[in-house]
Amino acid sequence: MYFCILKLIVANMNIYLIAIAVLPVIVLAWVVYRADKYEKEPVGMLIKAFLFGALSILPAGAMEWFLSRFTPPMPVVSGVYTGYVVAGCSEELWKLLMLMLAVWKSREFDEYYDGIVYACFVSLGFACFENLGYVFGQELWRDALVTGSVRAVLSVPGHFLFGVMMGYYLALAKFDESRRGGYLLLAFLVPMLLHGTFDALLMIPESMGAGAGVVSSVLFVVLIWFDVRMWKWGVRRIRHLQELSEQQIMDRRHPFDGFTWDF
Numbered sequence: 001m002y003f004c005i006l007k008l009i010v011a012n013m014n015i016y017l018i019a020i021a022v023l024p025v026i027v028l029a030w031v032v033y034r035a036d037k038y039e040k041e042p043v044g045m046l047i048k049a050f051l052f053g054a055l056s057i058l059p060a061g062a063m064e065w066f067l068s069r070f071t072p073p074m075p076v077v078s079g080v081y082t083g084y085v086v087a088g089c090s091e092e093l094w095k096l097l098m099l100m101l102a103v104w105k106s107r108e109f110d111e112y113y114d115g116i117v118y119a120c121f122v123s124l125g126f127a128c129f130e131n132l133g134y135v136f137g138q139e140l141w142r143d144a145l146v147t148g149s150v151r152a153v154l155s156v157p158g159h160f161l162f163g164v165m166m167g168y169y170l171a172l173a174k175f176d177e178s179r180r181g182g183y184l185l186l187a188f189l190v191p192m193l194l195h196g197t198f199d200a201l202l203m204i205p206e207s208m209g210a211g212a213g214v215v216s217s218v219l220f221v222v223l224i225w226f227d228v229r230m231w232k233w234g235v236r237r238i239r240h241l242q243e244l245s246e247q248q249i250m251d252r253r254h255p256f257d258g259f260t261w262d263f
Helices: 002-034 043-055 057-068 075-103 112-136 141-153 155-175 177-211 214-253
Strands: none
Touching: 002 043, 002 112, 002 141, 002 155, 043 057, 043 075, 043 112, 057 075, 057 112, 075 112, 075 155, 075 177, 112 141, 112 155, 112 214, 141 155, 155 177, 155 214, 177 214
């Protein structure tokens, strides 16, 4: 009897941990989907983008493992290197490549805002499986709970916002052939730099160990400020692409607007 009760408790704890890891992903996916005001993306394409994002963990993890072998021994420098090069560069590069592979040539990618939708689903696919790995990688249930809770507030929304930035520039690249190369470069560089800054603010104190002290507290405050700023930047870009998508829809509905007969 007691063994059955223990099994039930453990099973319930696992369900709770899964919920902590997955629920923020579901919420943010619903938010970005709901914000698509005009032509909703097919569920099949959204699932495809999500799964491609999840698959990007494998090559990104391999690249991170390789680059981490060259981590400098100096505490602060190692934190910056790990944040920008190991994590930021590897993860955003592979998310962008998988995003391009999943949707770039799709006829469903026919509005500006679609870029943000698909990029966010790729990023959330990555974040979901990364989250599960971190949460269930903890030995103690208490540590798993803390890890899942912190990541639900910081890391998952972070990946979501990196996706917003990536999708913003990817959409501009899709519909502006004259500047496509520059926008594609920005689709990698901007989320990579944001991701690197986010991670470096966490990893610098970690690289300093017990001597971090006040530095850790100061950088955490900077991280919260930076996170708020990213939300503001993200909301602006969402609204901008919504406006551009609205104009696209209007142009399709009224193809002869602006046309005059010249006899």
